[in-house]
Amino acid sequence: MAFSLFGGSDKKDTGAVTLSGEDSSNVNSIKENLQAQILQEIALSNATELISKISNNCYEKCIVTPGSSLSAADTACLDQCSEKYIQAWNIISRRYLARVQSESKNIIP
């Protein structure tokens, strides 16, 4: 596959840069571009997941009887609930990663 790449390098428009130099910088920029896109997709899906979980949990806890609009008390509760959920996320995250690490030590001493 690598050989066909050398043969197919028809996108050169300047003869000034050496073949290998341009090839490798092109490859690097494609690679970095792909990696950045992947990271961005992951960050987006992570944020979406967090928003959906907070919405569900805090709706359940704060909006007991839905009125015609959010009351001041509702908003205050939602605000506190979101803060609380994010704190909980951080606590669980630390705890779970610690457990994963100690379990992996048990399997591979």
Place this chain on the structure above:
Amino acid sequence: MSQISKNDITQLDEASQAELLKFVESENAKAKLQSSIHLFTDLCFKKCVPSITTGSVSQAESTCMQLANCVDRFLDTNIFVVNKISQSMQK
């Protein structure tokens, strides 16, 4: 943001393709961990936070989430079930 095209990927040499594959695998593993954390936070928030009175996690709630071991007991439960099922399958 530009989309990933098949053309871009075929332009990569084998070493870069291998490197990308490794990158995807490791990001995938991280994403799986994150998704477990989402699951556990959801679970433990429901179990440990009875009502919203303040904007921060109280001592009792924090204890429920880490010391009284919402996560740890869930994992123990999971391991227990896995062992039980695999035992019954060996019979």
